[in-house]
Amino acid sequence: xxxxxxxxxxxxxxxxxxxxxxxxxxxxxxxxxxxxxxxxxxxxxxxxxxxxxxxxxxxxxxxxxxxxxxxxxxxxxxxxxxxxxxxxxxxxxxxxxxxxxxxxxxxxxxxxxxxxxxxxxxxxxxxxxxxxxxxxxxxxxxxxxxxxxxxxxxxxxxxxxxxxxxxxxxxxxxxxxxxxxxxxxxxxxxxxxxxxxxxxxxxxxxxxxxxxxxxxxxxxxxxxxxxxxxxx
Amino acid sequence: xxxxxxxxxxxxxxxxxxxxxxxxxxxxxxxxxxxxxxxxxxxxxxxxxxxxxxxxxxxxxxxxxxxxxxxxxxxxxxxxxxxxxxxxxxxxxxxxxxxxxxxxxxxxxxxxxxxxxxxxxxxxxxxxxxxxxxxxxxxxxxxxxxxxxxxxxxxxxxxxxxxxxxxxxxxxxxxxxxxxxxxxxxxxxxxxxxxxxxxxxxxxxxxxxxxxxxxxxxxxxxxxxxxxxxxxxxxxxxxxxxxxxxxxxxxxxxxxxxxxxxxxxxxxxxxxxxxxxxxxxxxxxxxxxxxxxxxxxxxxxxxxxxxx
Numbered sequence: 001x002x003x004x005x006x007x008x009x010x011x012x013x014x015x016x017x018x019x020x021x022x023x024x025x026x027x028x029x030x031x032x033x034x035x036x037x038x039x040x041x042x043x044x045x046x047x048x049x050x051x052x053x054x055x056x057x058x059x060x061x062x063x064x065x066x067x068x069x070x071x072x073x074x075x076x077x078x079x080x081x082x083x084x085x086x087x088x089x090x091x092x093x094x095x096x097x098x099x100x101x102x103x104x105x106x107x108x109x110x111x112x113x114x115x116x117x118x119x120x121x122x123x124x125x126x127x128x129x130x131x132x133x134x135x136x137x138x139x140x141x142x143x144x145x146x147x148x149x150x151x152x153x154x155x156x157x158x159x160x161x162x163x164x165x166x167x168x169x170x171x172x173x174x175x176x177x178x179x180x181x182x183x184x185x186x187x188x189x190x191x192x193x194x195x196x197x198x199x200x201x202x203x204x205x206x207x208x209x210x211x212x213x214x215x216x217x218x219x220x221x222x223x224x225x226x227x228x229x230x231x232x
Numbered sequence: 233x234x235x236x237x238x239x240x241x242x243x244x245x246x247x248x249x250x251x252x253x254x255x256x257x258x259x260x261x262x263x264x265x266x267x268x269x270x271x272x273x274x275x276x277x278x279x280x281x282x283x284x285x286x287x288x289x290x291x292x293x294x295x296x297x298x299x300x301x302x303x304x305x306x307x308x309x310x311x312x313x314x315x316x317x318x319x320x321x322x323x324x325x326x327x328x329x330x331x332x333x334x335x336x337x338x339x340x341x342x343x344x345x346x347x348x349x350x351x352x353x354x355x356x357x358x359x360x361x362x363x364x365x366x367x368x369x370x371x372x373x374x375x376x377x378x379x380x381x382x383x384x385x386x387x388x389x390x391x392x393x394x395x396x397x398x399x400x401x402x403x404x405x406x407x408x409x410x411x412x413x414x415x416x417x418x419x420x421x422x423x424x425x426x427x428x429x430x431x432x433x434x435x436x437x438x439x440x441x442x443x444x445x446x447x448x449x450x451x452x453x454x455x456x457x458x459x460x461x462x463x464x465x466x467x468x469x470x471x472x473x474x475x476x477x478x479x480x481x482x483x484x485x486x487x488x489x490x491x492x493x494x495x496x497x498x499x500x501x502x503x504x505x506x507x508x509x510x511x512x513x514x515x516x517x518x519x520x521x522x523x524x525x526x527x528x529x530x531x532x533x534x535x536x537x538x539x540x
Contacts, residue, residue, distance in 0.1 A: 068319035069329075071285055072380070075313060076336035077305035231286045232304075 010050065011102035014043050015109050018168060030172050033199055037112045041122050041194050042167040047102045048126050049133045049161060051095040053154075056134055059087050060141035060226075061150060074230055081223035084138060088219060092130045096123050118198040125194035128208070131215035132186055133161070138222045142229050166191050186211040236261040236296060236388055236418040237282055243290030244274075244281055244442075251277045252288070253442040259435075261387070264411075265420045266429040268530065269439035275422040276316060276392050278439065282420065283313040283390045296387060309337070312381030316392040316422075318373045322366035326357070326376045329365060330383055337384035344383060351379040354409045355402075370397035375406065382413075389413070391421035395428065407432055426526040438530070446529070453529060462522045463504055466493040468515040478507055492517075497524075 019036040029038040064070035074083065100123060107113065136157065144150045162168060165187040171179035182188055190211040196202040235258040244252035251274045259265050267275045280286045282293060284300055284307065293300040295307040320329045327348065334344035352358045355375045360368055365376070374397050381389060394410070395403045410419060411432065423429050429436060430450060438446035438453075446453050467474070470492040478494055479487040483503040487496040498504065504521060 063321060068315065068317055069321045071315065072313070072319060072333060073336065075284060075308055075311070076333070077309050078336070079305070232284065 006051075007098055007101045008105060011043070011047055011106045012109070014046060015106055018043060022168070026169075030170055031199060034112055037110060037114065038195070038199070039168055040106065040110060040114065041118070041125075041198055042191065043106065044099050044103050044122055045126055045129055045167055045191065045194075046161075048095040048099040048130055051098040052091045052130050052134050053137055055091040055094055056087065056137040056141060057150075059091070060138055061144070061147075064141070065145060065147075071230070074226075074232060079223065080227045080232075081220055084223045084226060085219055088131065088134045088138065091134050092127050095130055096127060099123065099126055114198060117201075121194060121197045125190055125197070125208075128211050128215065129187065129190045129194075132190070132211055132218070135215060135218035135222055139218070139225065142222060142225045161187070164188075186214045234261050235259065235294070236263075237420070238294040239282070239291065240294075241291035242281065242288045242293060244277055244286070245289045246277075251442050252281065255291070255442075255444060257437070257444065257447065259418060259420060261418055262415050263418055263434045264414050264432060265418075265435045265437060266433040267420065267422045267437045267439060268426065268429055268526070269445075270530075273439040274442040275439050277442075279313075279390050279392050279420065279422055283311055284308050285313065285315075309384070310387045312384065312386035312389045314374075314377045314381045314389075314391045314394060316396060318370055318377070318397070320365045320373055320376060320380070323364065325362055325364055326368060326373075327361040330361075330376065330380045333380050334383040339384055347383055347385065348379060351382055351409075354405070354412075355379065356405055371399055371402050374398060375402065378406065378409075386417070388418045388420070391419065393423055394421050395423070395425070403428075426530060430526050436526075450526060454524060461498055461500075461504075462495075462520075462524060462528070463498060463507070464493055464495045464518075464520040465507065465511070465516055466518040467511070468492065468517055470494060470514075474511060474514055478510055481506055481510060 019039050022039065023035040026035040028034055031038075060070070063073075074080075076083075078086075103119060103122060107119075140150065140153055140157070144153065164182050165185065166183065167187075171183045171188070173179075174182065183192065189207045193204060193207045196204065237259040239255050239257055242252055242255040243250065255278070267278060269275050277286070281288050282295075282300075284304060287301060296310050298307040298310075300307045320326070324332070330348050331341075331344055334348070335341075339347075348361070349358070352361055355378065357372055357375050357379075360372050360376070365373060368376075374394070378391070378394065381391075389410075391410075395406050398406060407428075413419070433450065435447070435449055436453060437444055470489065475487075475489050475494060478484060479496070481503070483498055483500075483506060485497040485499075487494060489495070494507075496507075
């Protein structure tokens with residue numbers, strides 16, 4: 001029941017809160033795309049990260065610190081990289097399912113429909129974005145032992161995801177230097193590339209490969225961190 | 233006999249505190265080994281280190297001849313572990329919890345289901361398999377944890393307080409099952425219940441400050457330490473003269489006096505009759521004879537000082 005509410009209500013609420021409000025402030029993007037349409041991929045990714053965050057919090061923090069069932073899982077005959085990658089993959093798949101369902105619901109509310117290729121590009125690029133975000137959540141889950149620390153850092157990360165990745169706001173509105181620095185972080189690169197493909201039909205493979213390699217490297221580092229944290 | 237688990241100079245530190253110190257011993261295949269000791273003696277840590285949950289800072293552990301650190305993945309296939317605390321995922325059913333671990337060990341679904349049904353029948357928890365763990369009592373969850381540890385059919389079963397949270401009936405069912413597996417599996421467990429250890433063991437390891445203080449079967453431990461009986465005679469009036477007379481009998485050990493009662497130890501029951509003869513002229517109200525057990529062994533006074 002809560003899952004159905006999550007799938008239906010969250011996209012609608014986000015749409016109402018963000019796009020209907022913000023489109024009065026930002027009417028069009030700098031590429032002259034209506035804000036509501038421009039923000040659409042970002043809103044879907046936002047829904048995906050909410051889902052991934054909940055899944056990874058449960059698996060790597062709650063089940064490790066509170067319920068302890070994570071320990072039994074680590075006894076299985078797999079390397080820690082394999083385990084971390086398994087957790088990430090399941091979180092990405094689960095979140096993409098939420099994302100696709102939200103995309104279907106939100107597309108009904110859009111005044112200007114996206115082209116068909118956009119609906120395929122969002123899940124593909126979304127999975128790279130989720131690989132990065134999942135690793136960020138994993139690192140946080142592994143390195144913190146207390147729920148208070150976890151929540152405090154989560155709030156900071158939430159603001160970073162909203163304002164520091166270009167998910168809802170263009171970096172051109174930021175001070176030039178800050179906007180430039182933020183635009184080169186792997187999260188921003190993949191969102192920027194997604195919008196490039198959806199709205200301009202452009203692909204820059206270098207900016208796609210960098211986030212992918214960053215995500216895989218980060219997964220390997222998380223494997224080492226979990227090994228160190230568990231003292232195994 | 234072939235060794236199932238071998239520890240060579242194993243040491244474990246937590247911060248700068250030594251929890252396990254230079255432990256060297258082997259556990260034979262198919263044996264039932266109980267580990268006892270005071271709180272903070274290092275019992276649970278020893279199990280965690282053997283089970284591969286935490287690495288040891290010093291020494292080596294071999295599981296069926298495989299170095300548990302260098303060939304961890306292969307070694308861990310032979311081990312099933314049941315921790316002390318309840319650690320099943322509360323938001324899954326008992327069955328889902330068990331099945332998930334079985335799948336992680338690459339067992340086929342058919343094998344998992346067959347084993348799960350068989351083990352849950354043996355432990356009488358078939359009706360709970362479909363229930364969410366959050367809705368099940370701790371004793372049943374503990375049984376579920378034992379099934380989870382056995383689902384990949386390990387050679388070695390490591391249990392931290394296996395019957396914790398269980399009622400008398402569950403306790404009996406669990407030990408009935410574990411004793412049936414005894415010959416085909418090596419079982420190592422920690423228990424706070426000395427009665428449980430007295431009833432189920434081939435060998436007892438007594439841990440003290442991270443070191444093995446005593447090692448052997450109960451009979452052997454009691455025999456090597458003190459094969460004594462404990463006697464108590466309550467008189468109507470125990471005079472100093474009578475107490476001194478009885479205390480000086482050659483076979484009477486560690487005599488003490490509580491009110492009008494004399495309390496002493498003796499190696500054979502015969503000493504009791506010698507005391508009775510010596511005290512025949514006095515009026516006796518009560519007599520008690522008790523063979524020493526694990527509780528007495530664990531009593532710090534006797535474990536450390538012995539009976540002189």
